[in-house]
Amino acid sequence: MEMIKVLLADDHQIMLDGLKAIIAKDRSLKVVGTACNGLEVLEYLKKEPVDVLLLDLQMPGMDGLETTLHVKKSFPNVKVVMLTTNDEGSIIMSLFKVGATGYLLKNASKEYLIQGIKDAHAGKRVLSSHLTEKMIESLTEEPKIKEGTIPKITKREIEVIKLIAQEYTTQEIADTLFVSTNTVATHKRNLFVKMEVKNSVGMVKKALEWGLLDQR
Amino acid sequence: MEMIKVLLADDHQIMLDGLKAIIAKDRSLKVVGTACNGLEVLEYLKKEPVDVLLLDLQMPGMDGLETTLHVKKSFPNVKVVMLTTNDEGSIIMSLFKVGATGYLLKNASKEYLIQGIKDAHAGKRVLSSHLTEKMIESLTEEPKIKEGTIPKITKREIEVIKLIAQEYTTQEIADTLFVSTNTVATHKRNLFVKMEVKNSVGMVKKALEWGLLDQR
DNA sequence: GACACTATCACACAATTGTGTGATACTGAT
DNA sequence: ATCAGTATCACACAATTGTGTGATAGTGTC
Known part of the structure; x- marks a missing residue:
């Protein structure tokens, strides 16, 4: 056999x-x-x-x-x-x-x-x-468009995520990147939509899952 | 033998x-x-x-x-x-x-x-x-008095962390645990000190590192 | 060259988070 | 029985975050 x-x-x-x-x-x-x-x-x-x-x-x-x-x-x-x-x-x-x-x-x-x-x-x-x-x-479950696909996230946006993950406030991020707080807020806003999360906590969690914060 | x-x-x-x-x-x-x-x-x-x-x-x-x-x-x-x-x-x-x-x-x-x-x-x-x-x-690495030591975190506090990690607002957490928002805020405040973080983002990150969110 | 995407900014406003400073009650350990 | 820790709540206020609705300018693509 x-x-x-x-x-x-x-x-x-x-x-x-x-x-x-x-x-x-x-x-x-x-x-x-x-x-x-x-x-x-x-x-x-x-x-x-x-x-x-x-x-x-x-x-x-x-x-x-x-x-x-x-x-x-x-x-x-x-x-x-x-x-x-x-x-x-x-x-x-x-x-x-x-x-x-x-x-x-x-x-x-x-x-x-x-x-x-x-x-x-x-x-x-x-x-x-x-x-x-x-x-x-x-x-x-209802055919929601939930998909394991990671959306395209730009370099600038990743910079923002990384700083948020380091407990920076919007003001501090703005100072670090030499842009206005409005710009940072816009990046965050766009990220929330892209990543399908409600707030910074969810964003950082997903970023970790997706390995976005790996390389410093 | x-x-x-x-x-x-x-x-x-x-x-x-x-x-x-x-x-x-x-x-x-x-x-x-x-x-x-x-x-x-x-x-x-x-x-x-x-x-x-x-x-x-x-x-x-x-x-x-x-x-x-x-x-x-x-x-x-x-x-x-x-x-x-x-x-x-x-x-x-x-x-x-x-x-x-x-x-x-x-x-x-x-x-x-x-x-x-x-x-x-x-x-x-x-x-x-x-x-x-x-x-x-x-x-x-003595100089640092508290290095990496995981502080005692109570069951209730862990419940709060888990809900925060799930993008719940303070109000929603309060409703879920049947306590007031003040209580939730106090738990968070205590956690920030214990865990040496500045905000919820930092807290969730550390909670993940420490494996606090592992078991549902 | 029109189109999509990115990055930048403004203004206003609502919602939420975080802080300071208390307090009461229960529990377990010394 | 006292003391430390936990869990609960209040009130007020500052700070920050998140949203809605715009706009301008550069880049690369088809």
Whole structure:
């Protein structure tokens, strides 16, 4: 009987060891390799065939989402099962859009995990039960134009966001950028609309999510 | 030869299974039980003796820090080793202050983990090597009286922070919590001082850094 | 050259936030 | 039983933020 070849990717060594130990117990599964980031995954796939890729959503550098995108592009036959602590309903859709086959919570039981790998290999959609509900919810929600797309934000606007994130007042920002407070207010106003937020707090939160404040 | 009795606590089932599998391979260690939150840990300790407690820092409800505090108070002989993904230098000090014996990153190797448990049992301080440096850093950085130390923030205050982070106005927060706007304003005022920030933006940023908004 | 976008500014006004200075009541720890 | 901390509220006022509705000028594009 052919064993299902599994590749593990997680930035936590212990997680890798743990998963390996769990999967090793099942005779029809075989861990053929491990990786601790997205690049290593792609490197591995270039060399060796893999049936199922178990992927941590949160990883330094290329995260699970981006990795999936690349993997499915170059190796469409590989089934990707995302492993995560996250239970946000919103992200599931982008995951499946990007080509993932499954999405499991890290606090799933090991039986569920093993069954999930087998199901994914058979081409079945795999979803932690807690999440199924949430997904249906977010599907049945009114088709609001909410989209994961990050709008175009200009350099000047980013300067403004950064200063706001540093607790500057509008007056201080104006002084720093050598413009009037009116100008700063206008930038903020435009940003609120673009980013679909109500105030500076929401703006800074989204800016952080979108990685706008990363490079100082 | 006596085996070292280990109790595992983590809210992720897979993590528990993984750790158990790793530890089971060492003949001098024995996993005598598992728990998925702080309360379960305390319940278990009341019934059965344990040598080393492997504790996840991030858990719903009572977190690792608080759990350690309670454990060391009632069961001072139990050695506590904290497991975490976090590598903030700041939190280490509060951990040791609270009575933890060790502090390991989840991406440590399994050999390191096993050795860590044994060392902790022998009363040795255990610290992931990456962290040792950071700790020394934060120690030598004396001049600043309060560096990175997370102040005590009450449950009520956290409720307020969470709502602010969700772009609620003071009025809306007051309505949600069934208190007056004055009360909300007072909570905010106190938080600004505690957290050493100037406004809500700074507060939400720090709250995010400190992981105050993690669990819904 | 028309069009879209960016960056700049003005003026007025409403809404909200933040501060200063109190107070009362409950709780848990010393 | 006292004391520190928490949670609650009041009132007043200053400061800041956010909105509505304009305008001008430079840039790059089709």
